[in-house]
Amino acid sequence: EAGVAQSPRYKIIEKRQSVAFWCNPISGHATLYWYQQILGQGPKLLIQFQNNGVVDDSQLPKDRFSAERLKGVDSTLKIQPAKLEDSAVYLCASSLWRGPEAFFGQGTRLTVV
Amino acid sequence: AQRVTQPEKLLSVFKGAPVELKCNYSYSGSPELFWYVQYSRQRLQLLLRHISRESIKGFTADLNKGETSFHLKKPFAQEEDSAMYYCALLSGNTPLVFGKGTRLSVIA
Numbered sequence: 001e002a003g004v005a006q007s008p009r010y011k012i013i014e015k016r017q018s019v020a021f022w023c024n025p026i027s028g029h030a031t032l033y034w035y036q037q038i039l040g041q042g043p044k045l046l047i048q049f050q051n052n053g054v055v056d057d058s059q060l061p062k063d064r065f066s067a068e069r070l071k072g073v074d075s076t077l078k079i080q081p082a083k084l085e086d087s088a089v090y091l092c093a094s095s096l097w098r099g100p101e102a103f104f105g106q107g108t109r110l111t112v113v
Numbered sequence: 114a115q116r117v118t119q120p121e122k123l124l125s126v127f128k129g130a131p132v133e134l135k136c137n138y139s140y141s142g143s144p145e146l147f148w149y150v151q152y153s154r155q156r157l158q159l160l161l162r163h164i165s166r167e168s169i170k171g172f173t174a175d176l177n178k179g180e181t182s183f184h185l186k187k188p189f190a191q192e193e194d195s196a197m198y199y200c201a202l203l204s205g206n207t208p209l210v211f212g213k214g215t216r217l218s219v220i221a
């Protein structure tokens with residue numbers, strides 16, 4: 001089966017610029033996650049969707065980060081404006097409804113200079 | 114709040130030696146515990162979960178509720194086991210919480 005697809009793989013931007021990441025989950029997976037993984041740390045959840053509704057966005061810096069999953073399938077994560085500390089790998093993952101196993105994409109490596 | 118602690122950032126062992134990657138968690142209820150692995154240039158993937166009680170690629174992990182631990186073990190390390198290993202916890206309706214990870218390096 002096709003895995004979780006993310007694009008782009010790499011992105012370099014200057015601070016204060018905007019950037020968007022795209023994720024296409026595994027077909028039929030109702031749950032979608034965005035994680036931020038800073039170098040040397042484990043993935044940290046930013047937001048969890050159940051279909052097109054937000055379940056948990058308590059750790060999303062809402063002053064600059066936004067995410068949507070309008071049709072309950074694809075999702076986009078946006079940062080506006082970016083800061084140096086946003087440099088990280090952004091991972092998208094999906095799972096079945098109430099399924100404990102999360103399937104991860106390859107991630108997008110963001111470098112803010 | 115849930116927390117997962119992996120005390121070792123790096124663990125180096127010789128090929129054929131036993132491996133134990135430590136994981137401790139804090140959660141008052143009955144969590145589900147997982148080990149995820151990320152091989153070089155590959156995506157993060159599930160290695161095993163405590164509920165299944167199975168051995169994957171020779172690895173096993175036992176949930177010890179008294180010690181709140183879920184250590185990952187393998188009796189004889191192989192070079193292809195070199196990777197980043199993340200312990201993760203799932204509880205109730207909250208999503209996966211990950212530890213900071215341990216890099217396992219198996220030396221030939």
